[in-house]
Amino acid sequence: MRVFVVAGEASGDKLGAALMAGLRKHTPDVTFEGIGGDRMIAEGLQSLFPMDEISIMGITEILSQYRHLKARIRQTADAVLAARPDVLITIDLPEFGLRVAKLVKAESDIRTVHYVAPTVWAWRPGRARKMARHIDQVLALLPFEPPYMEEAGMRCDFVGHPVVTDPVATPDEVARFREGHGVQEAPLVLILPGSRRSEVSRLLPVFSQVVADLHMQRPDLAFVLPAAPNVANLIDEAVASWPVKPTIINPPQDGVKAKQAAFAAADVAVAASGTVSLELAAAGTPMVIAYDMNWLSRQIIGRMLRVDSVTLVNLVSETRVVPEFIGANCQPKPIAAAVLASLDAPDDQMQAMAFTMDRLGRGGLPPGERAAQAVLDGLTENGGRIA
Incomplete structure (x- = not known):
């Protein structure tokens, strides 16, 4: 053949x-x-x-x-x-x-x-x-x-979907990650601004304010930001001026397992729209999805969209339990409020994520x-x- x-x-x-x-x-x-x-x-x-x-x-x-x-x-x-x-x-x-x-x-x-x-x-x-x-x-x-x-x-x-075969960190790896980054038992928020320079540049200022708002309301929260290799320098430069600085994970230096451990260790994530929602679902991490684009793209894509959600977990599970803030709705305060709500009441998302993985072929x-x-x-x- x-x-x-x-x-x-x-x-x-x-x-x-x-x-x-x-x-x-x-x-x-x-x-x-x-x-x-x-x-x-x-x-x-x-x-x-x-x-x-x-x-x-x-x-x-x-x-x-x-x-x-x-x-x-x-x-x-x-x-x-x-x-x-x-x-x-x-x-x-x-x-x-x-x-x-x-x-x-x-x-x-x-x-x-x-x-x-x-x-x-x-x-x-x-x-x-x-x-x-x-x-x-x-x-x-x-x-x-x-x-x-x-x-x-x-x-x-x-x-x-290939996400069902991707490795997920073990409890021991999660414990070592938390200890190694000094977060131990602290509630951990994962910050995921994307992997393309244009989206990272647009989302980082919003995510910076989200982190600041969350820190003001919950000083016990810890923040981790895994940086995609092609935007690592951009993220390092931007985060240097944030009022509350997350711990940055750079996979090339820290290893792929560090990213996997960060996903599994997190209690909630703020993430750009994309397949990352499935990676989070595989790790069992509740999420809030936020995304923005330039004005022209907002107008064009907004008129062309045929679905009321862009989050794959919502679409595959046929629910709308993952909060999303897209386009003009990508604002720090409501995003931060949704993060805290997801942190306090994760059960609906946990069920939807498990169902999503099963529908995608897990097992x-x-x-x-x-x-x-x-x-x-x-x-x-x-x-x-x-x-």
């Missing part, structure tokens, strides 16, 4: 490596070609070119690299057509992967699978119909996504293996082939 797999970001590399391991478990003679990072290379992939060449985010960055990206898209499609694999699997990064699939479908009948469904349930539903022109099957991370893809004409399999087959089974099943349906 020959598989061509394309990933363009660290998260996609992680998904791809788990999928490759799952395919090898069920089809030992499988061979892989494509684009990936260190994890996929360790699973036997020879990358066509370095993955980071297509790891480009943002409209300005994409436009500045347009010619180069277009050439890489054509090169990748040509490599797929020359290889004639049993299946082409593109992982997330739709700006690149779906364009490759479109070119491949225009010149062949190679089966195409896209791993990570686009968020058509939240905004731009027309993306599903456009995808269906050149994607045969979608592998979804969230349990409510398949109907949206199926309605557009694609097979869609819910395969589980079942690992998502990578489920994804592999779905790909193999898709290949054999409707007269599909496996060489």
Whole structure:
């Protein structure tokens, strides 16, 4: 069996490596070609070119690299057509992967699978119909996504979210973390301003005031801020002027386990919107979600949103127990009040987080293996082939 797999970001590399391991478990003679990072290379992939060449985010960055990206898209499609694999699997990064699939479908009948469904349930539903022109099957991370893809004409399999297999700190690691940072029995508030420079710059002033308000009302609270590597310097500079300074955790120096221990040790978190809500749910940490954007983005996204919550725990659990303060509502005082309320009465969130993890596949087959089974099943349906 020959598989061509394309990933363009660290998260996609992680998904791809788990999928490759799952395919090898069920089809030992499988061979892989494509684009990936260190994890996929360790699973036997020879990358066509370095993955980071297509790891480009943002409209300005994409436009500045347009010619180069277009050439890489054509090169990748040509490599797929020359290889004639049993299946082409593109992982997330739709700006690149779906364009490759479109070119491949225009010149062949190679089966195409896209791993990570686009968020058509939240905004731009027309993306599903456009995808269906050149994607045969979608592998979804969230349990409510398949109907949206199926309605557009694609097979869609819910395969589980990788967060359910991520390590969670043990009680001993939590105890060592608390002792090592001098917080012992103090209630611990986790501050998570995001990982992109633009969002961190916008949220840090708000979070600074949240921390100050919380400290004024509850002087016993301790604060910890795990900094993503690419924004660590920005955070260090900003926090130096905060009236109440949290303990900063820098994963490259302190180790990944320090971040895991911080998540598990915290009693409550203030977090930017995103998949971090699922990481917190996996650790069993109640949260308050806060996010803001520039004025134009507020107007555009506000009009395009199709859901009344942007927090995945709320959406997966079909509750609205996680407080969120988005756009103009991202104000320090109500955020601080919600943090204290969540700290004092966490039970509803604890139940919703446990239910979310169960719905995402905790305790079942690992998502990578489920994804592999779905790909193999898709290949054999409707007269599909496996060489």
